[in-house]
Amino acid sequence: MALSLTYNKPSLKGSIQVPGDKSISHRAIMFGSMATGKTTVEGFLMGDDCLSTIACFKKLGVKIDISDKLVTIQSEGEDSWSEPSEVLDTGNSGTTTRLMLGLLAGTGFHSVLAGDESIAKRPMKRIINPLREMGADIRGRMDGQYTPLAVQGTGLKAIDYTLPVASAQVKSAILLAALKAEGKTIIHEPIASRDHTEIMLEHFGATIAREDHLIKLEGGQKLTAAHVQVPGDISSAAFMIGAALITEGSKVTLKNVGINPTRTGILDVVKQMGGIIEIEEIDTQGERSADLTVTSSALKGIEIGGDLIPRLIDEIPLIALIATQAEGTTVIKDAEELRVKETDRIAAVVKELSKMGANIEATEDGMIIHGPTPLTGAEMTSYGDHRLGMMAAIGALAASGEIVIDDPDCISISYPNFFEQLNLLTN
Ligand SMILES: O=C(O)C1=C[C@@H](OP(=O)(O)O)[C@@H](O)[C@H](O)C1
Numbered sequence: 001m002a003l004s005l006t007y008n009k010p011s012l013k014g015s016i017q018v019p020g021d022k023s024i025s026h027r028a029i030m031f032g033s034m035a036t037g038k039t040t041v042e043g044f045l046m047g048d049d050c051l052s053t054i055a056c057f058k059k060l061g062v063k064i065d066i067s068d069k070l071v072t073i074q075s076e077g078e079d080s081w082s083e084p085s086e087v088l089d090t091g092n093s094g095t096t097t098r099l100m101l102g103l104l105a106g107t108g109f110h111s112v113l114a115g116d117e118s119i120a121k122r123p124m125k126r127i128i129n130p131l132r133e134m135g136a137d138i139r140g141r142m143d144g145q146y147t148p149l150a151v152q153g154t155g156l157k158a159i160d161y162t163l164p165v166a167s168a169q170v171k172s173a174i175l176l177a178a179l180k181a182e183g184k185t186i187i188h189e190p191i192a193s194r195d196h197t198e199i200m201l202e203h204f205g206a207t208i209a210r211e212d213h214l215i216k217l218e219g220g221q222k223l224t225a226a227h228v229q230v231p232g233d234i235s236s237a238a239f240m241i242g243a244a245l246i247t248e249g250s251k252v253t254l255k256n257v258g259i260n261p262t263r264t265g266i267l268d269v270v271k272q273m274g275g276i277i278e279i280e281e282i283d284t285q286g287e288r289s290a291d292l293t294v295t296s297s298a299l300k301g302i303e304i305g306g307d308l309i310p311r312l313i314d315e316i317p318l319i320a321l322i323a324t325q326a327e328g329t330t331v332i333k334d335a336e337e338l339r340v341k342e343t344d345r346i347a348a349v350v351k352e353l354s355k356m357g358a359n360i361e362a363t364e365d366g367m368i369i370h371g372p373t374p375l376t377g378a379e380m381t382s383y384g385d386h387r388l389g390m391m392a393a394i395g396a397l398a399a400s401g402e403i404v405i406d407d408p409d410c411i412s413i414s415y416p417n418f419f420e421q422l423n424l425l426t427n
């Protein structure tokens, strides 16, 4: 059902703990299922995407329990997984689909992966090409470009592979397959992408070498169960950071947000645009995290591209929105990956922000935004894309009229209590 939002230029105040990191939550379930023993996960994201990952592993016979804010995975290791009698439904989640391909390629059984309409349009060849080089037997539409994908598990061998796209999903699928492969896999990563898989490999007892854009992993290593502490998701926090920046008189604290340096491009951009943000690092055992305090700020346009893009790829819809309120021009380039996300996020962001009165144009690999422009009421489409839905809702805070969002439910893919937390900060 559509949602109508009308704000009268609110100030945001208060402190919240945004939900757990989506990338780390997926991986915690995967690693806990591969490892032998009892893995416990604290701060797990109960978003639809991560619940899809849990459902897939349950179908492989892994015992997963959700209780009292703790997810417990009890596994006898990867070799104890059983052949699923049903299709593994990956829902809307690219991360689930792609990382599971790496995991399933080296099993001894047959499985089929399929997700929703959006997943059926997302490119899978980028995963299947390196996995086939490792010996994987994967078939799908257009020679494996699209789901449904059938995987016949088989013995794998190590590869030496240069990543053609800066994608943590491609890198992770190879690393997960490499664990079962014979020999040492070497991955060349020209541009760094999020490294949660590498960090978690070590956390679960594997040895991995990383230096100078090279990652080396010896096959045949067994993982041991562990406790995983999931920090808040900086990609979710980004929406509240943006909300505080563009509303006058706001001051918001976001507690325990993950600040892994491969994810903090949004903080660099906010500072460069003139945004006021304090970062108070917390002493943690696992991934780094911090309390972030954001104050409404006068922003200026900047240029965003190059190595920075993978460090903020999911935050670009929100960055485009705040750029409409910044003085001057913001240019986002080298971001062609946006075209193959849940929707074509270049086309969708430009179309939707234009409806609100933004001065924004699409380029092949990004967008150009001229600001500041006053935003007006509009009927917004989310295309079932959670990040587009949240962009529209945050836009409503700065808009002069009513914002209607066609499908607010899709926001639960990554931020199930988004509106609850937004209400807390605006009241
Ligand atoms: O590995 C991950 O958890 C993710 C990697 C990124 O995708 P790509 O690897 O396609 O860049 C990101 O957009 C996605 O939300 C989560």
Ligand SMILES: C=C(OP(=O)(O)O)C(=O)O
Pocket (backbone or CB within 6 Å): 022, 049, 092, 093, 094, 095, 096, 314, 341, 342, 387, 414
């Ligand atoms: C692109 C995203 O996720 P995924 O690739 O896992 O669907 C996202 O969360 O913005």
